[in-house]
Amino acid sequence: MTDPLLKLSDLNKSFGALKATDNVSLTLMPGEIHALIGPNGAGKSTLIKQVAGGLRSDSGTVEFAGRDVTPLGTVARARAGLGRTFQISSLAMEYTVLQNTVLGALGHDGAVMRFFRPVMKDRALVDRGMAALERVGLADQAAKRTADLSHGQRRLLEVAVALTLDPKVFLMDEPMAGLGASGSKRLTGFLDDLRAQAPILLVEHDMDAVFALADRISVLVYGQVIATGTADEIKRDAAVREAYLGAEDAA
Amino acid sequence: MTRETFLNVILFAILPVTALAAFALDEPFIITLATKAAILALAGVGLNIALGLGGLVSFGHAAFFGLGGYAMGILASHAQSYTPLMETPFLIEGTKSMLVIWGVAIIAAALAALAIGALSLRTTGVYFIMITLAFGQMLYYFAISWPAYGGEDGLSIYIRNDFPGLNTLDPIQFFAIAFGVLAIVLFGAGRLAKAPFGLALSAARQNAERVETVGLTPFRIRLVAFVISGAVTGLAGALFADLNRFVSPTMFSWHTSGEIMIFVILGGVGRLFGPVAGAALFILLEHTLGGISEFWQVYLGLLLLGVVLFARGGLIGTIAGREVAHD
Numbered sequence: 001m002t003d004p005l006l007k008l009s010d011l012n013k014s015f016g017a018l019k020a021t022d023n024v025s026l027t028l029m030p031g032e033i034h035a036l037i038g039p040n041g042a043g044k045s046t047l048i049k050q051v052a053g054g055l056r057s058d059s060g061t062v063e064f065a066g067r068d069v070t071p072l073g074t075v076a077r078a079r080a081g082l083g084r085t086f087q088i089s090s091l092a093m094e095y096t097v098l099q100n101t102v103l104g105a106l107g108h109d110g111a112v113m114r115f116f117r118p119v120m121k122d123r124a125l126v127d128r129g130m131a132a133l134e135r136v137g138l139a140d141q142a143a144k145r146t147a148d149l150s151h152g153q154r155r156l157l158e159v160a161v162a163l164t165l166d167p168k169v170f171l172m173d174e175p176m177a178g179l180g181a182s183g184s185k186r187l188t189g190f191l192d193d194l195r196a197q198a199p200i201l202l203v204e205h206d207m208d209a210v211f212a213l214a215d216r217i218s219v220l221v222y223g224q225v226i227a228t229g230t231a232d233e234i235k236r237d238a239a240v241r242e243a244y245l246g247a248e249d250a251a
Numbered sequence: 252m253t254r255e256t257f258l259n260v261i262l263f264a265i266l267p268v269t270a271l272a273a274f275a276l277d278e279p280f281i282i283t284l285a286t287k288a289a290i291l292a293l294a295g296v297g298l299n300i301a302l303g304l305g306g307l308v309s310f311g312h313a314a315f316f317g318l319g320g321y322a323m324g325i326l327a328s329h330a331q332s333y334t335p336l337m338e339t340p341f342l343i344e345g346t347k348s349m350l351v352i353w354g355v356a357i358i359a360a361a362l363a364a365l366a367i368g369a370l371s372l373r374t375t376g377v378y379f380i381m382i383t384l385a386f387g388q389m390l391y392y393f394a395i396s397w398p399a400y401g402g403e404d405g406l407s408i409y410i411r412n413d414f415p416g417l418n419t420l421d422p423i424q425f426f427a428i429a430f431g432v433l434a435i436v437l438f439g440a441g442r443l444a445k446a447p448f449g450l451a452l453s454a455a456r457q458n459a460e461r462v463e464t465v466g467l468t469p470f471r472i473r474l475v476a477f478v479i480s481g482a483v484t485g486l487a488g489a490l491f492a493d494l495n496r497f498v499s500p501t502m503f504s505w506h507t508s509g510e511i512m513i514f515v516i517l518g519g520v521g522r523l524f525g526p527v528a529g530a531a532l533f534i535l536l537e538h539t540l541g542g543i544s545e546f547w548q549v550y551l552g553l554l555l556l557g558v559v560l561f562a563r564g565g566l567i568g569t570i571a572g573r574e575v576a577h578d
Contacts, residue, residue, distance in 0.1 A: 052464075078466035090464070092457040094574075100461075103454050106447050107465025112472060118445040125447075165465060 003066060004029050005199055006169050011050055011060035013043075013223075020046040021057070022223035028169060033191065033200045035210045038220035039243075044203045045087065047220065048173050051201070052084045053077040065168055078107065083167025083198070087174045089154040091146050097157055098142040101129030104164030132163040136190065152183045159187070170200040176209050188212055211235075219243070255571035259524045263437075265531055266292075267430055274423045282422040283494070288534040289429045290490045295514035295526025296433070296440055297483030302512070303521030304444055305476045306456030311367065311383030312511050314390045315481040317503035318363055319356035319488025321394065324406040324498035326352050331409060349412040349419070349428070352489055360485020361478050363390075368477035372470055384505060391503035405499025412493055419493075429490050433527075436483055441523050443479070452476050453521075484511065513551070517558060519565030522574065528566045 004027035013021040020043045028034050038044055049055035051062060053074040061070045069077050078084070091100050102119060105128035106112060120126060133139045136156040141149065149157065155175060162170060175191070176184045188209045191200060195215075204210050210217060211231045218228040221243045227234060234240055266285050273281035294316055301307040329336050329345025336343040346352065371382040395403050411419040419425050443449050455462045455469040462469050492498040501507065510533070518529030533551070540547035562569040 054460075074463040075466055075468050078464055084464050086460075086464075090458055090461050092454045092461055094457055095454065099450065103450060103461070104465045106451060107462075107467050110466065112447055112451045112467055113475065114447040115439075115443050115449075116446055118442070119447040119450045120445070122447070161461075161465065 002030055004063075005065055006051070006201060007063040008047075008051065009061045009063070011047070011062070012058045013046055013050060013055065014058055019223050021050060024060070024220070024223070024225050026218050026225060026228060028199050028201050029215075030199055031195055032215040033195050033202055033213045035202045035204055035214035035217045036220055037204065037207075037210055037217060042220040043223040044220055045173065046223075048084075048171060048203055052082060052171055078165065079110070081165075081168035082171055083162035083165045083169065084171040085158040085162050085173060085175055087177060087203075089151075089158055091154060091157060091161070093145075093147040095146055096142065097133065097138055097144050097146055097149065097153075098126070098129055100146055100157055101132045101160050101164050102126060104132070104161040105129045108165045128164055132160040133157075135163060136160045137186075152179050155179055155183075156187070159190075168198055170194065170198055170202075172200055173203045174205060175202070176204055176206040184209060253571070255522070255567065255574070258567060258571050262524045262527050262531070263434075266433075266527070267426075270423060270426045270430070279422045282426050284534055284538055286422065286426040286429050286494055287491075288531045289426070289433045290487050290494060291511070291514060291533065292527040292530035293429070293433045293436060293490065294484045294487035294511050295518070295530055296436055297480050297485075297487060298511050299480075299515050299521065299523075299526050300440060300443070300483065301477050301480035302515055303525065304449060304456065305452050305473055305480075307372070307473060307477060307480075308380050308512075309383045309477070309480070310380045310505065310508050310512065311371075311385070311387035312481070312484050313503050313505060313507035314363060314367065314383075314387040315360040315484040316488035316491070316507055316511065317387075317390055317394065317498075317500070318359045319485035319490075320492035320498040320502040321400065321406075321488075322356035322359050322485070323352050323412070323489040323492040324408065325400055326355060327408045327412055328400070328406050347410070347412045349414045349493065352412055352493075353486055356485045356489035357482045360488070361482040363485075364478045364481025365474070368474045368481070372473050372477065384508070387503060387505055387508050391500055391505075394500040394503050401499070403500060405497060405501075408492075408496045408498075411496055425494070429494070432486065432490065436486075437523065437527070440483075444523065448472070448475070513555060515565075516555065517565055519567035520563075522565065522567040525565055525567055532566065 006028035009025050011021050011024045024047060036044055050057050053072055061068055064080055069080060102125050105125040133142055136159050138153060138156055138160060141153060159175060176187055179187060184206055191213055214231060216228060217231060217234045218225050219240050226243060227237045227240050266289050270282050270285040298312045301309050326345045327347055330347045336345055367386045371379055374382055400406055414428055417424045451462060451467055451472050455472055459469045488502060514526045514529035514533055517532055518525030536551055540550050558565055
């Protein structure tokens with residue numbers, strides 16, 4: 001069996017008396033989409049921040065490509081190959097769409113201390129940024145100001161910036177949020193292919209997308225992983241039905 | 252040519268045209284005013300790198316302006332009194348060479364910016380403003396209480412420093428030096444804004460989280476920007492002291508920090524030629540309104556209020572509109 005690319009072991013995080021992450025362990029294998037679902041307030045966003053490096057865990061470890069990255073911050077984890085997208089689009093709004101992906105390419109490149117040659121005339125960076133836009137279908141919007149993009153287009157740009165980093169693992173926080181049915185379907189198809197490039201830890205509320213995409217699903221309730229398994233296993237799991245899907249059936 | 256480029260060409264021409272017209276009309280005082288505007292614009296161009304591109308509201312740039320001034324004052328005063336700066340462990344003598352003085356001013360200001368930036372860039376918002384202000388005031392009181400270099404009275408230099416091949420006491424020639432430095436720095440600042448570093452610096456202002464997520468460290472980028480910013484303002488300080496042939500603790504005072512910030516805000520925050528427009532306007536107001544009333548700064552205050560409330564882009568933003576994202 002191959003080693004997991006991402007391995008969370010016994011992660012904990014409390015905010016005062018609230019245990020937001022309670023002994024969470026999970027793995028992300030090469031080539032898979034591992035979806036993380038759970039009702040609102042289950043601690044998904046907290047866990048994502050602990051994985052991305054923005055939030056220090058109280059205990060437990062995060063291993064990435066066989067290396068313990070627990071003490072590292074956001075920047076070092078990104079450099080190690082963690083490509084993150086945000087639940088609420090986090091982009092440089094004054095910049096053009098292309099400039100945002102060129103910024104990603106610059107981050108991948110790492111050579112930021114260059115003061116003289118115009119960055120938008122740097123073929124390698126611009127090509128990299130443009131290629132990412134083409135992959136998500138935003139190439140025709142390249143010259144547009146990011147602030148003028150629609151919500152759905154911003155979601156796609158988030159993904160495009162992550163692509164420029166050429167990450168070993170994608171960490172996606174609700175990429176479908178607010179996309180609408182057709183946009184959501186398109187992105188589902190895209191992510192389906194993307195897993196061959198790098199595995200995805202996917203937090204998502206869109207159950208159609210989750211069941212269509214996920215190789216494995218973990219269900220998070222009150223900070224605890226109550227079940228991990230394939231879509232079918234999760235659908236049949238009594239505890240999950242009780243805690244999560246059951247609530248939807250009742251609704 | 253975009254509207255802003257056109258406006259920049261005019262702004263770039265205003266100072267030399269004014270100086271040359273004054274030269275033709277034999278009005279040396281006007282040449283000196285144009286020189287002052289060029290030097291103050293240079294200080295503003297320095298601040299604009301931190302404030303405009305990086306969003307770092309430094310209220311302590313007088314520290315760098317003053318260090319540049321004192322670099323000039325100390326070196327030149329030792330040269331004019333024929334006393335060495337220090338003898339042990341090795342001999343350092345004063346100098347009247349402008350180029351050497353500029354080098355010392357740039358290095359002194361850059362080192363100070365490195366130290367001040369390393370401490371204050373750990374904070375943001377109003378705390379950053381207050382810490383940079385505090386550092387500026389520390390240097391101000393230090394200069395006041397240092398009798399070896401004039402203390403509160405400052406230092407007078409009898410003859411302007413030397414520049415190879417030019418007579419620096421001739422107003423138009425000294426203007427040429429100051430404007431030449433401004434032009435070179437403007438060119439460099441323009442390149443910097445469009446370079447990879449500028450892209451990352453401005454991105455860190457817009458969204459620091461985004462910059463971290465692509466694997467770049469905002470703190471490091473901001474610190475480098477702060478050092479460059481301080482160095483440019485330090486160079487302006489050395490020129491300003493040379494213009495007046497005098498340096499005093501006033502150069503370190505928070506009024507000076509505020510004035511440099513006013514140039515940037517009046518002209519347009521983050522606009523390459525903003526400080527040029529701002530400094531020229533400031534000097535114009537000081538000269539014209541100052542003749543009418545000694546309380547001319549009331550009108551400056553009203554103007555500033557108007558800009559902040561109604562014309563966020565400053566003079567350049569009002570005329571040329573929103574900045575086009577660079578291609």
